[in-house]
Amino acid sequence: MSIAHNIQHLQTLLPAHVRLVAVSKTKPVSDLMEAYTAGQRDFGENKIQEMVSKWEELPKDIQWHMIGHVQTNKVKYMAPFVYLIHGVDSLKLLKEINKQAAKNNRVINCLLQVHIAEEDTKFGMDKEELARALSPEVLSTLSNVKIKGLMGMATFTDNQSQIEKEFTFLKNLFDTYKNTHGLDTLSMGMSGDYELAIKTGSTMVRIGSSIFGHR
Numbered sequence: 001m002s003i004a005h006n007i008q009h010l011q012t013l014l015p016a017h018v019r020l021v022a023v024s025k026t027k028p029v030s031d032l033m034e035a036y037t038a039g040q041r042d043f044g045e046n047k048i049q050e051m052v053s054k055w056e057e058l059p060k061d062i063q064w065h066m067i068g069h070v071q072t073n074k075v076k077y078m079a080p081f082v083y084l085i086h087g088v089d090s091l092k093l094l095k096e097i098n099k100q101a102a103k104n105n106r107v108i109n110c111l112l113q114v115h116i117a118e119e120d121t122k123f124g125m126d127k128e129e130l131a132r133a134l135s136p137e138v139l140s141t142l143s144n145v146k147i148k149g150l151m152g153m154a155t156f157t158d159n160q161s162q163i164e165k166e167f168t169f170l171k172n173l174f175d176t177y178k179n180t181h182g183l184d185t186l187s188m189g190m191s192g193d194y195e196l197a198i199k200t201g202s203t204m205v206r207i208g209s210s211i212f213g214h215r
Helices: 003-013 029-037 048-057 072-078 091-103 127-133 160-181 194-200
Strands: 019-023 042-045 063-066 084-088 108-113 145-151 185-187 204-207
Touching: 003 019, 003 029, 029 048, 042 048, 048 063, 048 072, 072 091, 084 091, 084 145, 091 108, 091 127, 091 145, 145 160, 160 185, 160 194, 185 204, 194 204
Parallel strands: 019 042, 019 204, 042 063, 063 084, 084 108, 108 145, 145 185
Antiparallel strands: none
């Protein structure tokens, strides 16, 4: 199956309110162009240098999503163009994004990453850290970031009820802040669990192998 066919097939499966981010990390520019020609505009990368070099080569109406763990000292490289940073897992990182956004006269969209998995290897805030990041006193100092919503990654397991429990936990947190903070994006679900994520309330899915094939 071609990349274009996979994109079109996924678009028929996804509800209208769910946004598809094509996870293009490690894939060559030619693969991204094939997806672009098929109408895809949202691409997700997990390494900043790779995303910068692709941004330089590819059409400028692409919306670039940083989906990997972000080191604060790398934010400046993507600040001129990144559309949405998914993995904002600390207040320190949020402040650095705000600083670099201001230098570029931009407001950068961010998702706060919440730790929902049982594995210790997954990054993210707990409920208390999330409440702090969304507090009026913190947000009032961050005029160059826009918190669009939340992101989370479920435990890597075949246990569907556990994954559903973790997604539901995140959805309930999202609902808690949705109206008070104008949140509109809940990013959860990847190639292996996006259907369950959508059923649980996801509005954005990150899909790589189902589009570009296995790495």
